[in-house]
Amino acid sequence: MTGTLLDHHDAVLLDLDGTVYRGGQLAPGADEAIEEVRRKGVQVRYVTNNASKPAQAVADHLNALGLQATADEVSTSAQAGAALLAEQLPTGAKVLVVGSEALAAEVEQLGLTPVRENADEPVAVVQGHSPDTGWWNLAEACLAIRAGATWVACNADATLPTERGELPGNGSMVAALRAATGQEPQVAGKPERPLLDRAVSSARAGRPLMVGDRLDTDISGAVRSGMPSLMVLTGVGTPADALFAPVELRPEHIADDLRGLHLPHEVTAVGDQPDWKVRVADGVLELSAASDRPESSGTREHALGALRALCAAWWPVGSGQVTVRSADSTSTDALRRLGFA
Structure with missing residues (x-):
């Protein structure tokens, strides 16, 4: 394929934390990359x-960081969770909300009735993250679920990234109710399809691309939705995570950050690389430079080419961890840049 990666898609679905921004700062190159996406229509x-x-x-926060964003460009798991219930319940049905007022508002906006107590006889429970959720909220939801209420979790993320580190996420609270009820919720957020399907539908996209830093949510969600994905290395995902990923977590493209959207399609794609050779033997990947002094030697992009070549060699024949070794000083430098010992 010719052209940039972006040239092959009519919509980009961008994860936020770890992809567009990290904590209170934009990820490297995010502003210029997204501006170029918009410029190309x-x-x-x-x-x-x-x-x-x-x-x-969410849009206000993105605008405060210097990006252009409107509310209709934002797809949240609260929206997806409320929509998932609205597809199954009659208008006016009572839904016990475990989560924020924003989640309750999404439920109400779709013609359902948000409640907070099991005494109100809810026919469904929707559960999303809120730092104010306590034992009482879980107890009310437990009673409703055990009585047969439909249960939807906005997401099942075990942890929530914060500037203090990884803290308990909605999935940890979901796990408590799962243990208490013996039931499994329907999940609306990544890696399940409802959230991504809504985003694709709102963009009226026929050739969407998912972009994210987490294999277990962003990339897995793309695989389940049947769309290609770009893994960026600005968040929690590492080069080793990509190389060792099982089939259901593998991206088609890998780049350092969102500027990869504007690199040539064949550069970001996992596949054979002109600067690198990989030999697979006895459970070992041996990386060597295709020439003694490639022009791009010593750059981060050159090292990423090595990662794409390693993935292309390993994925067809194996899965999980594999030993990687270098055959020359150029490949030693590349593996060091990628974080491989």
Whole structure:
């Protein structure tokens, strides 16, 4: 294929934390990369598993960081969770909300009735992250679920990234109710399809691309939705995570950051690389430079080419961890840059 990676897609679905920004700062190159996406007329959708904030608040935060964003470009797991229930319940049905007021508002906006107590006889439970969730909220939901209420979790993320580190996420609270009820919820957020399907539908996209830093949510969600994905290395995912990934977590493209959207398609794609050779033998990947002094030698992009070549050699024949070794000083430098010992 010719052209940039972006040239082959009519919409980009962007994960937020770890992809567009990290904590309170934009990820490297995010502003210029997204501005170029808009300049080319490609639809942008910000896709987040966060169910604690309304879409407008997410858009306001992105604008405060210097990006252009409107509420209709934001797809949240709260929206997806409420929509999943609205497809199954009659208008006015009572839904016990475990989560923020933003989640309750999404439920009400779709014609359902949000409640907070099991005494109100809810026919469904929707559960999203809120730092204010306590034992009482879980107890009310437990009673409703055990009585047969339909249970939807906005997401099942075990942890929530914060500036203090990884803290308990909605999935940890879901796990408590799972243990208490013996039931399994329907999940609306990544890696399940409802959230991504809504984002694609809102963009009226026929050739969407998912972009994210987490294999277990962003990339897995793309695989389940049947769309290609770009893994960026600005968040939690590492080069080793990519190389060792099982089939259901493998991206088609890998780049350092969102500027990879504007690199040539064949550069970001996992596949044979002109600067690198990989030999697979006895459970070992041996990396060697295709020439003694490639022009790009010593650059981060050159090292990423080595990662793409390693993935292309390992994925067809194996899965999981594998020993990687270098055959020359150029490949030794590349593996060091990628974080391989």
